[in-house]
Amino acid sequence: MSEPQAEHTTIRHLSRRDSLSERIYFELRGKVQRSEVAPEFRFVDVDIATEYGTSRMPAREALLRLANEGYLVGTTRGFMVPRLSLDDIRDVFEVRRLLEPRAAANAAQHLDNQAEQDMSRALQEASLAAERHDANRMILANIAFRQAWLAKVRNRRLADTIGRFVDHAQTVRLKTLQTESTRTVVLNGLKSLHSAFMRHDPISVNDRMVAFMAAAEDAFFSIRQTELEDTADRRSLSQNKREKR
Amino acid sequence: MSEPQAEHTTIRHLSRRDSLSERIYFELRGKVQRSEVAPEFRFVDVDIATEYGTSRMPAREALLRLANEGYLVGTTRGFMVPRLSLDDIRDVFEVRRLLEPRAAANAAQHLDNQAEQDMSRALQEASLAAERHDANRMILANIAFRQAWLAKVRNRRLADTIGRFVDHAQTVRLKTLQTESTRTVVLNGLKSLHSAFMRHDPISVNDRMVAFMAAAEDAFFSIRQTELEDTADRRSLSQNKREKR
DNA sequence: ATTCCTAAAACTGTATACGGATACAATCTC
DNA sequence: GAGATTGTATCCGTATACAGTTTTAGGAAT
Numbered sequence: 001m002s003e004p005q006a007e008h009t010t011i012r013h014l015s016r017r018d019s020l021s022e023r024i025y026f027e028l029r030g031k032v033q034r035s036e037v038a039p040e041f042r043f044v045d046v047d048i049a050t051e052y053g054t055s056r057m058p059a060r061e062a063l064l065r066l067a068n069e070g071y072l073v074g075t076t077r078g079f080m081v082p083r084l085s086l087d088d089i090r091d092v093f094e095v096r097r098l099l100e101p102r103a104a105a106n107a108a109q110h111l112d113n114q115a116e117q118d119m120s121r122a123l124q125e126a127s128l129a130a131e132r133h134d135a136n137r138m139i140l141a142n143i144a145f146r147q148a149w150l151a152k153v154r155n156r157r158l159a160d161t162i163g164r165f166v167d168h169a170q171t172v173r174l175k176t177l178q179t180e181s182t183r184t185v186v187l188n189g190l191k192s193l194h195s196a197f198m199r200h201d202p203i204s205v206n207d208r209m210v211a212f213m214a215a216a217e218d219a220f221f222s223i224r225q226t227e228l229e230d231t232a233d234r235r236s237l238s239q240n241k242r243e244k245r
Numbered sequence: 246m247s248e249p250q251a252e253h254t255t256i257r258h259l260s261r262r263d264s265l266s267e268r269i270y271f272e273l274r275g276k277v278q279r280s281e282v283a284p285e286f287r288f289v290d291v292d293i294a295t296e297y298g299t300s301r302m303p304a305r306e307a308l309l310r311l312a313n314e315g316y317l318v319g320t321t322r323g324f325m326v327p328r329l330s331l332d333d334i335r336d337v338f339e340v341r342r343l344l345e346p347r348a349a350a351n352a353a354q355h356l357d358n359q360a361e362q363d364m365s366r367a368l369q370e371a372s373l374a375a376e377r378h379d380a381n382r383m384i385l386a387n388i389a390f391r392q393a394w395l396a397k398v399r400n401r402r403l404a405d406t407i408g409r410f411v412d413h414a415q416t417v418r419l420k421t422l423q424t425e426s427t428r429t430v431v432l433n434g435l436k437s438l439h440s441a442f443m444r445h446d447p448i449s450v451n452d453r454m455v456a457f458m459a460a461a462e463d464a465f466f467s468i469r470q471t472e473l474e475d476t477a478d479r480r481s482l483s484q485n486k487r488e489k490r
Numbered sequence: 491a492t493t494c495c496t497a498a499a500a501c502t503g504t505a506t507a508c509g510g511a512t513a514c515a516a517t518c519t520c
Numbered sequence: 521g522a523g524a525t526t527g528t529a530t531c532c533g534t535a536t537a538c539a540g541t542t543t544t545a546g547g548a549a550t
Contacts, residue, residue, distance in 0.1 A: 019503065044531070055505040060532085064306065065313055076512055077531065091400040098343050098403075155336040158343075161406060264533060289501070300535045305502085321542055322501065 020058035024048065025065055032071045032081060033167050042078035070168055084172065086224065092169045093217045099162050101209040104193070105202035107152040116198065118148035123194045130187045135178045138186065142173070145190055149197065172220065182219045189215055265303035269293065270310055277316045277326060278412050287323035315413055329417065331469065337414045338462045344407050346454040349438070350447035352397040361443065363393035368439045375432045380423045383431065387418070390435055394442065417465060427464045434460055 028048070031037050048059040063079045066072045072079040084092075107115075122145035129137035146166065153159040176182045189212035196204035273293070276282055293304040308324045311317045317324040329337075352360075367390035374382035391411065398404040421427045434457035441449035 021503080046531075056532095057504055057506095061306070061309065061503095064310070068310055068313060074532095091402045094347075094400055095344070095403050095406065098347055099340070102339075102343055155339055157333075157336045157410070158340050161340065165402070266533080291501075301502095302534055302536095306533095319502095 020052070020054050021061040021065075024052055024054070024058055025062035027052075028062055028066060029071060029167075032066070033170055035170060037081050039081050039083035041081045042075070043072065043080075044078045069164060084169070086221075089169060089172055089220070092165050092172075093213070093220075095165050096162065096169075097210070097213050097217075099158060099165075100213060101206045103153045103155070103158050103162055104149055104197075104209045105206040106154060106158075107149040108197055108200055108202045108205040110152045110154060111149070111197065111200060112152070115148050115152050119145055119194055119197060122148060123190055126187050126190050130183050133180065133183070135183070138177050138183055139173060142177070142186060142190070145193075176216075176220045176223055179219075179223055182216075182223065185215050185219045265297070265299050266306040266310075269297055269299070269303055270307035272297075273307055273311060274316060274412075277311070278415055280415060282326050284326050284328035286326045287320070288317065288325075289323040314409060329413070331466075334414060334417055334465070337410050337417075338458070338465075340410050341407065341414075342455070342458050342462075344403060344410070345458060346451045348398045348400070348403050348407055349394055349442075349454045350451040351399060351403075352394040353442055353445055353447045353450040355397045355399060356394070356442065356445060357397070360393050360397050364390055364439055364442055367393060368435055371432050371435050375428050378425065378428070380428070383422045383428050384418060387422070387431060387435070390439075421461075421465045421468055424464075424468055427461075427468065430460050430464045 028043070037043075043063055045056050045060040045063055048063070049056045052059065063072065064074075067074045067079055070082075073082045074080075082088075122141050125141035125144065126138060129135075129141055150159050150163060153162075177186065189208075192208045193205065193212060196208050273288070282288075288308055290301050290304040290308055293308070294301045297304065308317065309319075312319045312324055315327075318327045319325075327333075367386050370386035370389065371383060374380075374386055395404050395408060398407075422431065434453075437453045438450065438457060441453050
């Protein structure tokens with residue numbers, strides 16, 4: 001009997017790992033993150049329940065959680081993927097500008113080999129994607145790059161908050177990276193960041209992240225500005241055809 | 246027919262206001278925010294259900310939501326009010342340092358009469374509380390002051406994020422403001438902020454908020470340092486007596 | 491007295507059922 | 521034919537019931 005007393009009030013945390021709710025939650029969140037569902041698509045608990053072979057409850061809890069975290073918005077008629085307004089996107093960018101430089105600087109001080117390799121690989125992917133004008137590949141590389149350094153941020157609250165905000169603007173990036181010029185901007189930003197990360201230079205990482213975010217935001221809004229009329233035109237059409245599974 | 250088409254896909258959002266889950270959620274959140282429940286207190290859904298005269302479901306959903314937002318942590322044996330470690334508190338302070346100055350600066354540009362009155366009243370309250378060495382009153386004044394300007398932040402995502410982080414460190418402030426020196430620090434900070442707000446000077450508000458947060462953080466950690474041994478001693482005792490309703 | 495084992499209690503997670511609200515459509519009125 | 525009205529399907533919120541798991545407690549054996 002070495003130390004039985006130490007474990008006496010353990011109370012195992014997080015009992016509800018691998019519950020059905022959790023599984024459905026992560027599954028659905030992934031879909032939203034990867035933009036596999038269009039804005040204004042409606043999730044209905046009973047449909048999801050039958051899809052996953054469960055009752056309504058786990059599906060419902062997953063949907064409520066997603067709605068609470070902002071991935072979905074609750075309506076009287078199901079849970080909907082939100083269509084972000086320009087102001088929404090501006091708000092998201094503002095918060096990200098405040099958080100990401102500091103977080104990245106912090107991560108730069110705690111990189112291990114694994115993280116460095118992941119970032120280098122992501123950068124290579126981004127280069128290839130830019131060469132081949134492959135928007136989807138670019139998006140994935142971009143996500144991988146961020147994930148790599150975000151994992152090394154010590155302050156988990158900070159990292160999680162960033163992750164959530166990024167997710168909410170995810171649908172945005174999908175659109176912007178379709179454009180050649182944006183891909184160039186992003187690739188240059190990643191290269192610049194990468195070299196600073198490799199030098200483990202927090203100040204430099206901070207500054208370059210500031211520049212990167214500003215460039216990305218500019219690129220987005222300049223693109224968006226030009227196609228504002230188009231979307232307005234298409235709006236009335238897309239509203240009429242209702243998706244139904 | 247001016248624009249009947251515009252309203253055609255209205256779909257009222259947020260159907261589930263004033264549901265039982267919501268009511269219980271806000272009720273419980275208030276208790277946690279005001280620190281009316283001690284850390285490591287356990288909420289059990291069935292107890293809450295009977296307390297509010299409902300079934301388990303609404304109580305359960307409220308608890309899940311609170312856990313998801315970090316107000317509670319889920320265990321195998323109910324939902325527990327977390328006891329924050331020093332590192333946790335450091336993390337919260339870091340995020341707040343990043344967000345609050347900018348948010349306050351933004352709010353300074355959009356103050357209306359109502360907000361100004363609220364802030365002035367809160368400052369008066371804080372002065373009185375400091376004079377009379379009333380820690381609780383100081384806490385409430387401090388909260389009221391923040392609420393006043395936070396309501397005027399245009400970026401709701403930013404404001405909500407701050408609100409949540411503040412809440413999580415709430416238990417902390419309850420402790421720190423028990424100390425005379427901290428109350429002085431906070432009062433001076435509020436005065437300084439208040440005058441900058443009244444001049445609608447965003448730069449000044451930003452700078453003073455930076456200073457304020459740094460001072461508050463220093464005050465907290467210097468106090469906490471001195472009583473670290475005490476809490477460590479009491480730990481073993483407090484773990485044995487289990488609260489039961 | 492201490493340790494080990496077994497059984498009940500406590501709580502969570504999931505399933506099923508029902509009532510109520512809302513959107514949509516079809517019918518009716520002017 | 522346009523607008524009001526009633527009917528119906530859809531979907532959410534809540535209640536109740538049950539199953540699975542973890543903790544606690546009690547008793548037997550050492």
